[in-house]
Amino acid sequence: xxxxxxxxxxxxxxxxxxxxxxxxxxxxxxxxxxxxxxxxxxxxxxxxxxxxxxxxxxxxxxxxxxxxxxxxxxxxxxxxxxxxxxxxxxxxxxxxxxxxxxxxxxxxxxxxxxxxxxxxxxxxxxxxxxxxxxxxxxxxxxxxxxxxxxxxxxxxxxxxxxxxxxxxxxxxxxxxxxxxx
Numbered sequence: 001x002x003x004x005x006x007x008x009x010x011x012x013x014x015x016x017x018x019x020x021x022x023x024x025x026x027x028x029x030x031x032x033x034x035x036x037x038x039x040x041x042x043x044x045x046x047x048x049x050x051x052x053x054x055x056x057x058x059x060x061x062x063x064x065x066x067x068x069x070x071x072x073x074x075x076x077x078x079x080x081x082x083x084x085x086x087x088x089x090x091x092x093x094x095x096x097x098x099x100x101x102x103x104x105x106x107x108x109x110x111x112x113x114x115x116x117x118x119x120x121x122x123x124x125x126x127x128x129x130x131x132x133x134x135x136x137x138x139x140x141x142x143x144x145x146x147x148x149x150x151x152x153x154x155x156x157x158x159x160x161x162x163x164x165x166x167x168x169x170x171x172x173x174x175x176x177x178x179x180x181x
Contacts, residue, residue, distance in 0.1 A: 012041040030113065052066075055084075087099055
């Protein structure tokens with residue numbers, strides 16, 4: 001997915017003006033699919049979608065439901081919640097990769113897609129680490145740091161970080177002794 005022209009972004013928001021604006025930001029670099037409600041989003045989502053940007057608050061099927069359906073359908077894409085909804089502790093258990101509060105400008109939107117495309121090349125544990133770190137950052141920005149869910153999130157981050165450190169140490173040891181064979 002490193003070639004931007006081969007990256008497909010699904011942009012879902014019930015505000016048509018935002019869909020048009022965000023599409024204009026992205027369409028020179030990526031293939032962009034748009035939807036203005038959850039049902040439409042699911043009808044155009046398939047395995048060719050690399051990144052999905054979901055609004056949380058939409059009439060009918062909201063972005064949280066779309067996220068659950070994408071995951072249930074095993075559509076392997078990176079997902080960012082791109083929404084006006086301030087994050088709360090409830091986001092800790094949601095299976096997304098990043099969380100941004102609207103509005104976002106062009107450079108922030110392109111940067112978000114670039115980061116998500118890059119993360120798709122990471123191993124599963126690294127992807128998990130960055131998803132957890134993104135949730136932590138969103139909660140910190142929103143001032144939602146005094147909950148049990150936030151404390152649990154911090155513990156999860158430390159556990160994943162310890163696993164990744166062990167993997168890196170093992171790889172480093174293997175590389176150090178590779179010349180001895």
